């Protein structure tokens with residue numbers, strides 16, 4: 001079963017075209033699919049388009065066989081595509097628990113069970129359930145953002161730069177969690193840490209100047225001369 005099929009997607013803001021003929025496929029049995037590329041190349045724009053926040057000018061997006069190109073963000077979440085955005089978008093003056101509850105707004109009945117699963121995966125969130133989200137450390141906030149995404153019971157979880165702004169050791173802990181999550185949920189991973197992302201990925205896409213310029217397995221991409229020269233040091 002194909003989880004996500006993107007065909008010839010063109011997206012822009014006013015006169016500025018950002019994505020050109022982007023096509024990609026994510027299979028339901030993929031654990032991690034990575035999207036890598038330089039700053040400002042359109043990765044976040046692609047994530048926003050897939051999650052129904054930005055409308056494409058042309059092209060087609062199919063989620064689990066359903067054409068969702070014109071769906072709004074809520075409909076896309078209810079079909080199982082959940083995005084954790086780069087800025088995390090936490091409610092800083094609300095508790096960890098309340099933030100997690102917000103994530104489950106479409107699944108109130110199963111809230112308790114899902115909450116237990118998220119607490120099990122991120123024990124630090126259980127410990128700090130009553131603490132305001134805004135007072136958590138950067139790493140803890142990232143865990144909370146991912147935990148809140150999981151509360152929406154995604155089939156496909158998109159993570160936009162989950163290791164962004166974290167110290168290397170914390171970033172590594174986030175990657176370990178992503179690996180754990182990907183046993184149950186397909187993860188679309190947008191990352192600056194190209195080597196780590198490709199290492200985790202079953203398949204990967206390189207986005208440059210708004211176009212997919214290379215695609216392959218994570219291993220193939222790691223061995224590509226262009227990827228090594230442009231994005232991997234040493």
Ligand SMILES: Nc1ncnc2c1ncn2[C@@H]1O[C@H](COP(=O)(O)OP(=O)(O)OP(=O)(O)O)[C@@H](O)[C@H]1O
Nearest residue numbers: 013016018037038039040041042043044045046086
């Ligand atoms: N709301 C907007 N209005 C106008 N232009 C925008 C808007 N959002 C993004 N852009 C432009 O679109 C281009 C792609 O931005 P985008 O954030 O998608 O890139 P990115 O690959 O995610 O970059 P980064 O890795 O730095 O986050 C940039 O030139 C950016 O200035």
